[in-house]
Every structure is written in C-alpha cells, then in structure tokens.
Amino acid sequence: MVALSLKSMVKSMFGFSAISTNKAAVSVLVIASALLVSQVQAATNSSHHRTKKAHATKSSAHKSKAHVSKTAHAKLSKKSKHKVLAAKASKQHAAQLAEDTRPSAGDIAGLKHIDALALASNVAFVVDQDSSKVLFEKNAEVSLPIASITKLMTSLVVVEAKQDLNEMIEITNEDLDKEKGTGSRLAIGAKLSRADLLHIALMSSENRAASALGRSYPGGLPAFVAAMNAKAKQLGMNDTSYVDSSGLSSKNVASARDLVKLINAAYQYPLIREYSTDSKYAVNPKGKQLLEYGTTNKLVASSDWNIGLQKTGYIAEAGRCLVMQAIIEGRAVVMVFLDSKGKYSRLADAGRIKKWITAMHPEG
Known part of the structure; x- marks a missing residue:
C-alpha cells in the first residue's frame, strides 16, 4: 500500500514509476520531501518579506505622519506665540492709552490747553537762563504733581550734604x-555706591x-525729606x-x-549735569549681574540738541513731565x-519751542 502510494507520488512528480525497491522509494521520498520543504520555505520567506515590507511601509507612514504632526504643532506653537505677544503688546498699548487719557491734576484744575504754539503740555515755561527773561509762559504759576522731576532736588541735597559717593549702599x-x-x-x-545710585536715579529715573539715597541720609528718609523742603x-x-x-507720590508738587x-x-554742580x-x-551690584541702563530722554543723544541738564518724570496724576537746560542759537535756555x-x-513740545526760538531769534 505504501509502495503503491510512493509509486503514485513518484509518477505524479517525476513522470515515471521505475521504482523497484523500498530503498529506492525512500530515496525518492527524501528528495521529494526536500523539494516540498524548499517550496514551502520559499513561500514562507516570500510571505515574511511581504509582511516585513508592509510593516516598514506602515512604520514609514507613521513616522511621516508624526513628522507632519510635529511640524504642524511647531508652526501652531509659533503662531500661538506671535498671537500671545501681539495680544500682550495690544494690552500694554491699551493700558498706556488709558493712563495717558486719565484725568491728571492739571485736567481736574481746568487748566487752559490752547496756546500760540499748540503745545501738548498743560504747563510750559521757557526762560533765558542768563537774563531770566521769560520767553514763553503757560500756566507757570500753578502747583502740580512733578513725578520724577523730584529727583533733581534729591540729587541737589545729596551733593550739597557732601556725602561719601564711594560708600556702598544696599537696596x-x-x-x-x-x-x-x-x-x-x-x-x-x-549693593551699589552712592555715586552709581545717583547716576541711574538722574539718568534712568531709577526709583529704588x-x-x-534718601534712606541712607543721616536721620533716614524723614530727615532727607525735611532737607529737601528746607x-x-x-x-x-x-x-x-x-x-x-x-x-512716586502725587503729593510732591511744584510750579513751573x-x-x-x-x-x-x-546746574551749578558738574556732577548733576554729567549724570x-x-x-x-x-x-x-555686588553679588549680582551687570546691569545696563539708558536715558529716559532720547534728546540727549541727538546731534540736534546741546543739553546741559535734564530730567523726565511721569505718574498718572502728573502726566508726562520734562525739564531741560539747553543751548539754542548760542543762548542758554531753561524750559x-x-x-x-x-x-x-x-x-515734541521741546522741539516746538526750539524751532520757535530759532525762527524768532529773540534778543536777550
């Protein structure tokens, strides 16, 4: 039965039935089995290859999708960041606009806004420094909050008290x-020297x-304020x-x-003029990183101006303030x-005054 089956198999596979012994039948069977295994292995390998290729394609697709997703996320994050910055800038602009339109002490007092030069300042006072001749006047007698213009008096008290400028003072x-x-x-x-504190207080209006400077005065801040008023x-x-x-207090007031x-x-003190x-x-600062400061008045760096002393100031109650000594057409002017x-x-008001003086050439 087995021999017959082998014969049939050999005949079907090789096309002949000339097998006479069981030994020969076994040999043929081994050969046939080997061929069959080879075919199965080839089919299996082909199947594995197709599966591996499919996995690789799928993996590549996933990676591509992940890359696209990551790129899109980066673009979205960048776009969102720009939106956040734009919103922040818009918010700051709105806050600044709200501050600038908030009624100041001058507005509440009902000061006149219109003048011949159409100045934006409610108060303006321009004087020839040498002759004390008044060149322009607008609400010069009204006492109003002066914000950081205060720091000019602060510097004057420090310098005249002859305090040690090299003394280190801690914030x-x-x-x-x-x-x-x-x-x-x-x-x-x-920790900074008194000189450094004075420098950035005048140049950059550094409040601390x-x-x-006031706190380190003999007797502390109360004694310093008393000296300012004296x-x-x-x-x-x-x-x-x-x-x-x-x-910073709106109770610091003065007239123009x-x-x-x-x-x-x-102006009599070179140190105040310089700073x-x-x-x-x-x-x-001792134990801290280097800090770079800039002026609050960009006119000092302009080649169109020759400024000998200046100070800016701002709080909502005072509005924008500016005092300067400058040489205009060879004339020392205080504004x-x-x-x-x-x-x-x-x-811009300072520019209007400068242009007006230049055009008028008023005599001293």
Missing part, C-alpha cells in the same frame, strides 16, 4: 514702591536708587512741597516757576513742561 525692602507698586531692576540685597524754601520755591525722594529755580541751582545728560551707563499727554509729546 532693602524699605526701597520697594509701596505707592504705585512699580518694579525695579535693582533686586533686594543689591532714589529711595536708597532747600526749596531757601531757593524761594514757595509753591513746592516734597514727601519722598523719588517722586519754582522748577526753573531748582534747575538753575542744580543727568549721560545716555548709557552700566552698574555692577519746563508739565502735564503733557502722550509718551513723546513733551519731547
């Missing part, structure tokens, strides 16, 4: 702004620096009052006429602008 919690909640680049624990009285600044050394007297007094008109300065609306309007 403390007492120097935090509890009036407006503003920040500062000077961290608590930072101004606070530390100096104002000595100069004949009868419409002036100080309550702090930085100008009074501020001309302050400018003239501060207030510097455009850039770097300080290295005061208070309660101006718009970030650059006070600088």
Whole structure:
C-alpha cells in the first residue's frame, strides 16, 4: 500500500514509476520531501518579506505622519506665540492709552490747553537762563504733581550734604514702591555706591536708587525729606512741597516757576549735569549681574540738541513731565513742561519751542 502510494507520488512528480525497491522509494521520498520543504520555505520567506515590507511601509507612514504632526504643532506653537505677544503688546498699548487719557491734576484744575504754539503740555515755561527773561509762559504759576522731576532736588541735597559717593549702599525692602507698586531692576540685597545710585536715579529715573539715597541720609528718609523742603524754601520755591525722594507720590508738587529755580541751582554742580545728560551707563551690584541702563530722554543723544541738564518724570496724576537746560542759537535756555499727554509729546513740545526760538531769534 505504501509502495503503491510512493509509486503514485513518484509518477505524479517525476513522470515515471521505475521504482523497484523500498530503498529506492525512500530515496525518492527524501528528495521529494526536500523539494516540498524548499517550496514551502520559499513561500514562507516570500510571505515574511511581504509582511516585513508592509510593516516598514506602515512604520514609514507613521513616522511621516508624526513628522507632519510635529511640524504642524511647531508652526501652531509659533503662531500661538506671535498671537500671545501681539495680544500682550495690544494690552500694554491699551493700558498706556488709558493712563495717558486719565484725568491728571492739571485736567481736574481746568487748566487752559490752547496756546500760540499748540503745545501738548498743560504747563510750559521757557526762560533765558542768563537774563531770566521769560520767553514763553503757560500756566507757570500753578502747583502740580512733578513725578520724577523730584529727583533733581534729591540729587541737589545729596551733593550739597557732601556725602561719601564711594560708600556702598544696599537696596532693602524699605526701597520697594509701596505707592504705585512699580518694579525695579535693582533686586533686594543689591549693593551699589552712592555715586552709581545717583547716576541711574538722574539718568534712568531709577526709583529704588532714589529711595536708597534718601534712606541712607543721616536721620533716614524723614530727615532727607525735611532737607529737601528746607532747600526749596531757601531757593524761594514757595509753591513746592516734597514727601519722598523719588517722586512716586502725587503729593510732591511744584510750579513751573519754582522748577526753573531748582534747575538753575542744580546746574551749578558738574556732577548733576554729567549724570543727568549721560545716555548709557552700566552698574555692577555686588553679588549680582551687570546691569545696563539708558536715558529716559532720547534728546540727549541727538546731534540736534546741546543739553546741559535734564530730567523726565511721569505718574498718572502728573502726566508726562520734562525739564531741560539747553543751548539754542548760542543762548542758554531753561524750559519746563508739565502735564503733557502722550509718551513723546513733551519731547515734541521741546522741539516746538526750539524751532520757535530759532525762527524768532529773540534778543536777550
């Protein structure tokens, strides 16, 4: 039965039946089995190859999809980041606009806004420094908040007290702004010389620096403020009052006429002139990183201006403020602008005055 089956198999596979012995049948069977296994193996290998290729294609598709997804996510993240930055800038612009349109002390007092030169400042006062001749006047007698113009008096008291400019002073919690909640680049624990504090207070209107200058005065801040008011009285600044050394309080007030007297007094000190008109300065607080500061008045770096002393100021109650001593057409001129609306309007007002003086050439 087996032999017959073998014969039939051999015949069907090889086309002949000449098998006479079982030994020969076994040999043929081995050969046939080997061929069969070879065919099965080839089929299996082909199947594995197709499966592997399919897996590779699927994996490649997944990777491609993942790459596309990652790229799309990156683009989306970048787009979202731009949207966030744009929204932040828009919010800051809206906040700034709200601040600039908020009624100031001058607005509440009903000061006149219109003048021959169409200045944006509610208060303007321009004087020939040498002759004291009034060249332009607008609400110069009204006492208003002066913001960081205060720091000119702060510097005057420090310099006249002959305090050690090399003494190291540490910024403390007492120097935090509890009036407006503003920040500062000077961290608590930072140590700077009195000279450096004075420099960035005048040039960059650094509030913590101004606070530390007042706090480190003999007797502390109360004694310093008393000295500020005493100096104002000595100069004949009868419409002036100080309550702090930085100008963050709206209770620091003065008239434009009074501020001309302050400018003239501060101008006598080369250190105040130098520090207030510097455009850039770097300080290295002990134990902290290097800090680079810039001026708050871009006119000092302009080739169109020859400025001998300046100070800017801003709080909502005071509006934008600016005081300067400058040489115009060979003439020393002192100018005061208070309660101006718009970030650059006070600088534009200074430009209008300069252009007007240049065109008029008024005699001294």
